[in-house]
Amino acid sequence: MNAIDTTKDIFTKDRTARPTDTPQDIKTDVLVIGAGSGGLSVAYGASQMGADVTLLEGHRMGGDCLNFGCVPSKALIAAAKHAHAMTTGAPFGVTPVDPKIDYAEAKRHVHGAIATIAPVDSQERFEGLGVRVIREYGRFVDDRTVEAGPYRIRARRIVIATGSSPFVPPIPGLADVPYYTNETIFDLMEAPDHLIVVGGGPIGLEMAQAHRRLGIPVTVVEGGAPLAKDDPELAAIVLARLKEEGVEILSGARAERVSQGEDGITVHTASGAVTGSHLLMAVGRKANVESLNLDAAGIDYDRAVTVGADLRTTNRRVYAIGDAAGGFQFTHVAGYHGATIIRPILFGLPARARTDHIPWATYTDPELAQVGLTEAQAREKHGDAVEVLRFPYHENDRAIAEGKTEGLIKVMIVKGRPVGASIAGAQAGELIGLWALVLANKLKIGAVAAMVAPYPTLGEISKRAAGQYYAPRLFENDTVKRVVRAVQRWLP
Template identity: 75%
Template sequence: MNDLNTDVLVIGAGSGGLSVAYGASQMGADVTLLEGHRMGGDCLNFGCVPSKALLAAAKHAHAMRTGGAFGVAPVEPEIDYAAAKRHVHETIARIAPVDSQERFEGLGVRVIREMGRFTGERTVEAGDWRITARRIVIATGSSPLVPPIPGLVDVPYLTNETLFDLMERPDHLVIVGGGPIGMEMAQAHRRLGCRVTVIEGERAMGKDDPELAAVVLDAVRGEGVQIMEGVKAERVSGEAGAITVHTSGGDVTGTHLLMAVGRKANIERLNLDAAGIAHDRTVTVGDDLRTSNRHVYAVGDVAGRLQFTHVAGYHGATVLRPILFGLPAKARQHHIPWATYTDPELAQVGLTEAEARERHGDVEVLRFRFDENDRAIAERRTEGLIKVVVHRGKPVGAGIVGPHAGELIGVWALALANGMKVGDVAGMVAPYPTLGEVSKRAAGQYYVPRLFESELVKRAVRLVQRHLP
């Protein structure tokens, strides 16, 4: 066993872990990074990157079928599913060097390609190494949650960790789970020529504002995806090529089965009890992301908060302050945006309308529809709307469903992060014609009853007009 002392030990080389390793090493700390699987973590290899690459391929196929309104004769595309998957793998390969062992070693980080497990408050064993660190950051991420459905272990099934290695196009893909992963992959595979059925035990896209989610679900259904809501997957049977999911709403048989019901934190191998680290399904942390062991922090999915790559990166930046300088820092959540990259996209930051009414009671909801935006009209992408929830003149949440919603939500993430007033966005000048105008127009709705519908304002204007020279 080789003994090693280090300033900062990072367990996991996903978004959160790499953010900590990069920042700490560049500011002079001795950093050791453990990764027993793939550098870049779930996002690069199995999640955000490959899914968006596959969605991009699917958009090209969809465009060929839908050009009639623009004077472009629609045609049924010839789809090479394996080539689409090669595009996915090429995308991963192009991004991978940024997260690679070679790059981080070039930055001065000591990279050990082993899993780590705690053996004491500040000690971790990884392969042949016994590592003692002043501060330790757990950044082990999460894995697909596979529920104990009877019969599931006896049939071949896919998760996001295996889907992107499938090179033969499914004839009929059955997806259990109607959340972001399920809906993105449902639409992508439908556009790439597969029959698709989604089985959701509750409401599809149930964590999103129902009014906005309905726009997405109508669009996906309109493309031919069957979405079964409020039905439970009770049992699975069959074999490769003919897998049946027995549900409370009837049986569904497909050639392939994708399980997309959620995530579970990767804590099983860590031996957290040996370090006195409290945990349940995730590592227990405070707002400062510190665990019950004052030497140890947890970031990203394993910390049990919002499970997004950008959150892990934000957490990583947050813990650098106390780890490197001994200064306090807290991770907030109210300003964290998220997006589902269906077409149309759906993005949210802060509170939904229902959450805001429950928390604040007296709120205003500002709306502006894409069919009133000139750029959207020109591109025939008029489905969707923006909703901004305002309390005492400040936005407390915003949701957008429509083309490029994931890009457009950034204005409202900025507003919430900095405590801006709705008037700050209303005062923004957006170039014309852009989709970005929807944010300005939505913010402007706040002033319609206060200015254009106010008799007091109208009397004041008439009075001033009579006395102007």
């Protein structure tokens, strides 16, 4: 591969271990491999409840989310929103202007956001909490021992929290051209003349829209359907906005070959070719498990570590969480996994991880969010028992006032209980939290219908959707109407 590495001093790899008086052989209660969201959650919780904790991290504290994913991407999206706002004020009586965009300054904002958050995840903070932090990569040598640099660590319980890395497919010619991934794109300080994004998932489309709003021509090359894991009706709302803003999206255009010439980098597909100055690969992620020597510990794995519902591996002393355990690849899932395994690790009590209440969001504008089953999944699982409640953004007063009327909420109901919710629209990532709460606690739709939302807020969209469950039962029911008329005759 020929991925570009333009890492700045602020992110220089720190391989500093504990002080030199640390023994080469270490015995510990809990060994955590990986200092991303999940690993840090375990290290914090276990250390604060009295366990002796050792934490290994061979790269950057904070993991992918802080350094290459959630934080930098949202910081760049924020910069792009400011630029976009300057061009879209006409409906509000504000004369649009062409913003003067300093791409390097936008990236410095990204680095500043990372640097501000970094102390929370830092080696110094966790050492202050009593965690033994070793800045080395680890590999198993037997079922309960891990080697990390000069250290040999024997632990009662081990947690694999190594996260994931960008997956770069073996496209012919790709190894011979410069390309970026989410691990390097945020260190690019010079604005591309034309950015090609291979991959139409959340990462690819977030970066595509952000760069387009920063004045950069963008083409997305997607081998299948963009946002394929989301409800297609709601995904269409997002894709329509991106295309309206000038993002070129090539669907069903599988990248077959990549080449570089005098005009730039060219991605060849069966339906044609597209040439640009820079290439971003955003086709998915792979679990970081290859270097762990899992066979030595009797741990089964394939593309990720094999775990049960309790997140325990085939080695009873070892757990795997977050991206390393496969399944949903979200920072909040890693944190949830970390909290889940604290009980069995520290107290020997059973605990199981669920997936039916896990939300996710794509931070395009408009946003796209999901929890539980989509409409298609709900109908496949529950058949005719499914009711779909719908409420459009354009009937919400706050959305009208702010000119953010593109959007829709869909709630899937089975026997009075929500089994999924899908939202496309402004602040969908915030609104989905209510439905995650409902699914996590198995609440009935009446709990949301009974809620009083402040007026005017986008939060009323959820309440109005819940009200759709009762509308036909109350307003279109002849029996109810007869009862009301009878009672009215008897009322004084």
